Amino acid sequence: xxxxxxxxxxxxxxxxxxxxxxxxxxxxxxxxxxxxxxxxxxxxxxxxxxxxxxxxxxxxxxxxxxxxxxxxxxxxxxxxxxxxxxxxxxxxxxxxxxxxxxxxxxxxxxxxxxxxxxxxxxxxxxxxxxxxxxxxxxxxxxxxxxxxxxxxxxxxxxxxxxxxxxxxxxxxxxxxxxxxxxxxxxxxxxxxxxxxxxxxxxxxxxxxxxxxxxxxxxxxxxxxxxxxxxxxxxxxxxxxxxxxxxxxxxxxxxxxxxxxxxxxxxxxxxxxxxxxxxxxxxxxxxxxxxxxxxxxxxxxxxxxxxxxxxxxxxxxxxxxxxxxxxxxxxxxxxxxxxxxxxxxxxxxxx
Numbered sequence: 001x002x003x004x005x006x007x008x009x010x011x012x013x014x015x016x017x018x019x020x021x022x023x024x025x026x027x028x029x030x031x032x033x034x035x036x037x038x039x040x041x042x043x044x045x046x047x048x049x050x051x052x053x054x055x056x057x058x059x060x061x062x063x064x065x066x067x068x069x070x071x072x073x074x075x076x077x078x079x080x081x082x083x084x085x086x087x088x089x090x091x092x093x094x095x096x097x098x099x100x101x102x103x104x105x106x107x108x109x110x111x112x113x114x115x116x117x118x119x120x121x122x123x124x125x126x127x128x129x130x131x132x133x134x135x136x137x138x139x140x141x142x143x144x145x146x147x148x149x150x151x152x153x154x155x156x157x158x159x160x161x162x163x164x165x166x167x168x169x170x171x172x173x174x175x176x177x178x179x180x181x182x183x184x185x186x187x188x189x190x191x192x193x194x195x196x197x198x199x200x201x202x203x204x205x206x207x208x209x210x211x212x213x214x215x216x217x218x219x220x221x222x223x224x225x226x227x228x229x230x231x232x233x234x235x236x237x238x239x240x241x242x243x244x245x246x247x248x249x250x251x252x253x254x255x256x257x258x259x260x261x262x263x264x265x266x267x268x269x270x271x272x273x274x275x276x277x278x279x280x281x282x283x284x285x286x287x288x289x290x291x292x293x294x295x296x297x298x299x300x301x302x303x304x305x306x307x308x309x310x311x312x313x314x315x316x317x318x319x320x321x322x323x324x325x326x327x328x329x330x331x332x333x334x335x336x337x338x339x340x341x342x343x344x345x346x347x348x349x350x
Contacts, residue, residue, distance in 0.1 A: 001057035015349025023131030052316035054086035082110030099141025179256035196262035209249030266330035
């Protein structure tokens with residue numbers, strides 16, 4: 001599936017809820033307006049969209065929120081996606097608070113890996129930033145995932161107040177890849193846009209030695225911890241996202257940088273996003289896309305169940321193909337006044 005600029009779209013990020021058990025200052029400090037479960041996609045509807053996406057070339061699915069683990073039955077949803085032929089990888093982004101409870105069942109259901117959002121290791125700062133005192137639960141969840149053999153990566157937002165050194169040391173100790181993400185001017189994030197990742201990398205070089213970009217040759221399904229040991233010259237990205245990884249002379253873990261603002265990677269963008277309410281978003285900056293929920297819940301009469309299913313799949317694939325073809329060339333984060341997306345990130349899908 002190619003868009004109008006020839007980019008191959010293979011990655012679908014699915015928000016399954018706009019609810020969360022944290023209240024992070026740069027995301028949803030005041031909570032979220034309850035839209036009611038009747039307005040949220042059912043698991044059956046999500047599976048229909050994934051099946052349509054796979055027929056168009058989607059191979060990688062990431063489950064997000066809000067916080068996906070607060071949605072009842074999240075594990076069953078993953079098990080159902082795993083059963084869809086053509087899905088190569090299923091991953092999840094989580095805040096980790098409920099991870100210890102669900103690590104074993106997530107592994108059993110077929111999850112391939114986890115990104116855990118963690119911006120600080122200081123208990124007081126965590127409580128101030130997240131509005132909850134759940135740092136211990138997050139750290140316990142990371143350990144539980146490791147014990148189950150679930151590959152884990154840590155995501156930290158490069159906000160103004162970030163102290164990266166302790167996070168790097170923790171990642172080194174736990175042998176977990178760490179990525180720093182530039183704060184994007186979406187929703188409350190506009191108030192926390194900080195330094196560039198280039199500036200942060202220079203800061204890390206002062207502490208951990210000279211850095212050089214590294215590339216990997218490895219099956220993307222393998223644990224990233226194993227990938228660290230298989231450095232080659234062929235450039236193959238880790239996972240399906242835009243992180244650029246560096247090796248620091250005094251570290252054994254890779255450190256990744258996702259630089260949406262100062263290292264624009266739109267020319268290689270391979271993703272689209274599905275909101276919890278069923279809107280297929282083409283780019284974070286713009287409100288362009290299509291309401292797939294409306295298609296899913298349109299009435300079909302006079303046909304048997306098999307014909308209805310076929311007709312629905314055809315409608316979804318036709319609508320998704322047409323929408324994705326029109327994916328914008330690039331975001332405009334460097335010119336926030338040009339953005340047409342007004343929703344907070346939690347409404348879009350993190």
